Amino acid sequence: ILNVEQSPQSLHVQEGDSTNFTCSFPSSNFYALHWYRWETAKSPEALFVMTLNGDEKKKGRISATLNTKEGYSYLYIKGSQPEDSATYLCASRNAGGTSYGKLTFGQGTILTVHP
Amino acid sequence: DVKVTQSSRYLVKRTGEKVFLECVQDMDHENMFWYRQDPGLGLRLIYFSYDVKMKEKGDIPEGYSVSREKKERFSLILESASTNQTSMYLCASSAGGIFNEQFFGPGTRLTVL
Numbered sequence: 001i002l003n004v005e006q007s008p009q010s011l012h013v014q015e016g017d018s019t020n021f022t023c024s025f026p027s028s029n030f031y032a033l034h035w036y037r038w039e040t041a042k043s044p045e046a047l048f049v050m051t052l053n054g055d056e057k058k059k060g061r062i063s064a065t066l067n068t069k070e071g072y073s074y075l076y077i078k079g080s081q082p083e084d085s086a087t088y089l090c091a092s093r094n095a096g097g098t099s100y101g102k103l104t105f106g107q108g109t110i111l112t113v114h115p
Numbered sequence: 116d117v118k119v120t121q122s123s124r125y126l127v128k129r130t131g132e133k134v135f136l137e138c139v140q141d142m143d144h145e146n147m148f149w150y151r152q153d154p155g156l157g158l159r160l161i162y163f164s165y166d167v168k169m170k171e172k173g174d175i176p177e178g179y180s181v182s183r184e185k186k187e188r189f190s191l192i193l194e195s196a197s198t199n200q201t202s203m204y205l206c207a208s209s210a211g212g213i214f215n216e217q218f219f220g221p222g223t224r225l226t227v228l
Contacts, residue, residue: 046216
């Protein structure tokens with residue numbers, strides 16, 4: 001079983017603060033890194049799928065970077081709003097065995113943005 | 116919009132019962148997945164399927180089986196429910212290929228008494 005780690009486990013920020021969190025993943029046999037946002041009482045929804053070293057993706061105030069050589073990705077939120085409160089999950093897809101199509105998820109970072 | 120639906124949002128069963136969790140997707144996706152989510156552990160893959168009648172074990176398949184008779188439907192079966200299977204169960208689907216995002220259902224919170 002691959003090891004995907006996220007830090008911190010939880011984060012409390014004030015509205016307007018910018019924040020970032022980390023996902024570390026195995027760099028060997030790497031295919032792709034996914035970020036998902038999971039709001040309470042809703043389904044997880046995809047934010048980004050990143051594949052290339054140095055990739056940077058942006059969606060509104062949220063952006064992500066990828067370093068496949070050292071096995072980490074950062075997610076940034078600029079000017080956090082209360083509606084950004086959610087659990088942010090990363091998941092790594094690595095080759096190996098019969099693991100076609102298999103993602104390994106980290107344990108998530110719970111973000112709470114206080115008004 | 117892609118839609119993944121699960122048969123129940125909340126389910127309460129007794130130890131030893133056979134439990135069926137149903138998942139249906141409407142986007143003709145080849146791949147379907149069953150995960151469970153427990154506090155502090157993230158999403159853990161139970162089983163997945165990349166085609167009708169095909170299945171592959173995930174990281175924690177013990178105590179579970181699956182069935183995929185039609186492309187749009189993927190069922191998770193707990194042959195004899197136990198209290199340690201109390202959890203949130205999430206179904207997901209994705210198009211074929213290794214770079215496609217997964218689309219998730221709303222989850223079923225199963226309690227086994």
